[in-house]
Amino acid sequence: MDPSDYIGLAESNRGILSGGQDRNVTLHLHPGLDFPIVPAALALLMLLAPVFLFAFAGEACARWAQRLPVVARIALPGVLVIPWLIVGLSTGMVAARWIAVYTLAPVAVAALLLVARRLDPEQRGHWLDFLALVPLGLAVDLRWLEPAWPHRLALLGKLTLLDAGLYGFLAIRQLSGVGFDLRLRGRDWKVGLREFAFCAPLAVGLGLAIGFLHWHGRMPHAWWLAPAWVFTFFGVALPEEIFFRGWMQNLLERRMGRVASLLVTACVFGLSHFNKRAVHFNWRYVLVAAVAGIFYGRAWRADRRVGASAITHATVDTVWGALLK
Numbered sequence: 412m413d414p415s416d417y418i419g420l421a422e423s424n425r426g427i428l429s430g431g432q433d434r435n436v437t438l439h440l441h442p443g444l445d446f447p448i449v450p451a452a453l454a455l456l457m458l459l460a461p462v463f464l465f466a467f468a469g470e471a472c473a474r475w476a477q478r479l480p481v482v483a484r485i486a487l488p489g490v491l492v493i494p495w496l497i498v499g500l501s502t503g504m505v506a507a508r509w510i511a512v513y514t515l516a517p518v519a520v521a522a523l524l525l526v527a528r529r530l531d532p533e534q535r536g537h538w539l540d541f542l543a544l545v546p547l548g549l550a551v552d553l554r555w556l557e558p559a560w561p562h563r564l565a566l567l568g569k570l571t572l573l574d575a576g577l578y579g580f581l582a583i584r585q586l587s588g589v590g591f592d593l594r595l596r597g598r599d600w601k602v603g604l605r606e607f608a609f610c611a612p613l614a615v616g617l618g619l620a621i622g623f624l625h626w627h628g629r630m631p632h633a634w635w636l637a638p639a640w641v642f643t644f645f646g647v648a649l650p651e652e653i654f655f656r657g658w659m660q661n662l663l664e665r666r667m668g669r670v671a672s673l674l675v676t677a678c679v680f681g682l683s684h685f686n687k688r689a690v691h692f693n694w695r696y697v698l699v700a701a702v703a704g705i706f707y708g709r710a711w712r713a714d715r716r717v718g719a720s721a722i723t724h725a726t727v728d729t730v731w732g733a734l735l736k
Contacts, residue, residue: 447501447502449501450497450498450500450501450502451498451501451564451567453494453497454494454495454497454498454567455494455567455570457493457494457497458491458494458567458570458571458574459570461574461577461578462570462573462574462577462649463593465577465578465581465582465591466591466592466593466594467592467593467594469581469591469592472581472582473581473582473585475582476578476582476583477582481525484521484525484583485518485521485522485525485583486518487521487578488517488518488520488521488574488575488578488579489514489515489517489518491513491514491517491571491572491574491575492510492513492514494567494571495509495510495513495559495560495567495568495571496510498560498561498564498567499559502561504559504560504561506559509559512556512559513559513571516546516572516575517571517572517574517575517578517579519546520543520546520547520572520575520576520578520579521575521578521579521583523539523540523542523543523579524539524540524543524579524580524583524584525583525584526539527539527540527543527584528583528584528585534586534587534665535665535666536662536663536665536666540584540586540662541662543576543579543580544654544658544659546572546575547572547573547575547576547654547658548654548683549572556568556572566646569646569650570650573650573653573654576653576654576658577591577653580657580658586658586661586662588661588715589653589657589658589661589715589717590656590657590711590714590715590716590717590718591653591657591717592716592717592718593718595718595722596716596718598714598719599714599716599718599719599722600719600722602710602713602714602716602719602722602723603710603718603719603720603721603722603723603726604722604723604726605710606706606707606709606710606719606720606723607706607722607723607726607727609706609709610702610703610705610706610707610723610727611727611730613702614699614702614703614706614727615735617698617699617702618695618699618735621695621698621699622695623695623696623698623699624699624731624735624736625735625736626734626735626736627733627734627735627736636729636733639729639732639733640725640726640729643725643728643729643732644721644722644724644725647724647725647728648720648721648722648724648725648728649717649721651680651724652707652711652717652720652721652724653717655676655679655680655704655707655708656676656707656708656711656712656717656720657711657717659676659679660672660673660676660708660711660712661715663675663676669712673705673708673709673712674705676704676708677701677702677704677705677707677708678701678704680700680701680704680707681696681697681698681699681700681701681702681704682697682701683700684696684697684700685697703724703727706723707720707723707724708720710722710723
């Protein structure tokens with residue numbers, strides 16, 4: 412989803428709980444969202460729990476995982492299939508191929524990163540680290556796993572493999588310098604908003620010049636900007652910044668240096684948007700996203716803090732969704 416989708420989603424769901432319908436003995440969020448509230452909410456809470464555990468107690472989680480027997484340590488992320496099963500059983504969308512994907516992909520990521528840790532204890536960046544990024548990237552940005560989920564619940568699929576990556580890179584690989592810590596500091600806001608100020612004129616000017624961006628005819632309700640920003644921070648910016656900056660740029664920097672890793676990661680970030688808002692290759696989106704990715708990378712690189720780059724990312728997307736289309 413691009414930023415304007417989240418503004419629209421916030422607008423369309425103002426009636427959550429108050430505007431639901433009772434059908435087949437299940438309460439629905441909204442007549443246009445055909446899934447039951449309770450299983451979806453339970454799955455969301457289960458998937459958010461690892462995110463917050465690693466965000467606030469990452470070292471303790473890693474120590475706990477290292478005390479497990481090797482087989483249990485690798486098999487543990489297989490439990491990430493449970494949230495999908497909860498939603499699938501409640502909507503009749505259970506399919507063997509998705510059970511296999513959400514059971515085996517997290518386990519495969521953990522196994523790859525365990526081997527990478529043993530082969531590359533100095534953390535210089537092993538090819539197995541980059542191989543582990545492949546299934547994670549499919550969930551984080553390319554939408555290949557969205558068919559497994561009901562409409563508007565694709566975020567849960569992204570969170571599932573985000574959890575797998577957090578467990579693999581932080582608990583198994585114990586990769587340093589990721590900077591995933593949601594105890595946001597004043598400097599995170601300073602750096603994040605500074606890079607937004609640098610990014611906005613260039614990205615907006617470029618987007619308008621190539622016909623990718625256009626001004627909205629009217630502003631959405633201003634009071635929806637704050638919840639839209641929060642939703643974008645957690646639902647879009649944080650997963651993408653962990654993947655592209657905390658993992659990819661972090662690993663590439665060890666192999667090719669600060670400048671090259673910044674530019675390569677920004678280009679890959681841009682290319683990951685090739686199929687958004689278009690049926691064919693959307694070169695305009697790729698170009699604007701790559702430019703924005705440079706500033707997201709700069710924000711992360713300042714103190715190696717995902718929170719700072721996520722602030723930049725969420726602010727760019729929210730302003731885009733509110734003022735541009």
